[in-house]
Amino acid sequence: MPGGGTxxxxxxxxxxxxxxVALDDDGRVTLIHQYRHPLGRRLWELPAGLLDAAGESPLEAARRELAEEVGLAANSWVTLVDVAVSPGFTDEVVRVFLARGLSAVDRDEQGEEEADLEARTFPLDEAVAMALAGDVVNGPAVSGLLAAQAVVAGRAEGRPADAPFRDRPTRFARRSEG
Structure with a gap:
């Protein structure tokens, strides 16, 4: 602990x-609606997924997840925020990207969760209002939507898509490899 204690x-x-945050040319963001057992209901979230492929960069994982979950590709990528989900008990950190220049690609469903999800687009301002009203409660989604709104409005700038990911978890992956 800080100060030398344990x-x-x-x-x-x-x-x-x-x-x-997949933002189309009309300012609409794609959200997914899927069941989350710990809360016992379906939640509105951003397309997302684990950094579980060996050697895959966060950007490569984001590209893969966007195609798998909603059948989209993007030609412009920016890092919005890194979200420490609940640092009091987990080292989980989620990197949230802003993707623009969207195009449709074949959707490659990888499992039951992706087969069950519903994708829908909302104007970015409406999605932010949903977060502020408590209709979007997923932490990375709330953070990403608010950050995207700030970037789109010119009140903030994103970081490069390959920006250093200082808090990316590594312990579990290292132990799993060995």
Whole structure:
């Protein structure tokens, strides 16, 4: 602990993840609606997924997840935010990207969760209003939507798509490899 003391902690180690604010030329963002067992209901979220492929960069993972979950590709990528989901008990950090210049690609469903999700587009301002009203509660989605609104409005700038990912979790992946 800071100051030299010690404390016992239980920590859930995670692979890390990526999420994508996919913004079309009309200012609409794609959200997915899928069941989340811990909350016992379907949630509106951003297309997202784990950093679980060996050697895959966060940007490559984001490109893969965007195609798998909603059948989109993008030609412009910016890092919006890195979200430490609940740093009191897990090292999970999600990198959220802003993707623009969208085009349709074949959707490559990878499992039951992706087969069950519903994708829908919303004007960015409406999606932000949904977050502020409590209709979007997923942390990376709320953070990503608010950050995207700030970037689109010119009040903030994103970082390069390959910006350093200082807090990317690594312990679980290292142990799993070995």
């Amino acid at each position: 404390a016992r902690r239980e920590v859930v180690e995670h692979l890390g993840a990526v999420a994508v």
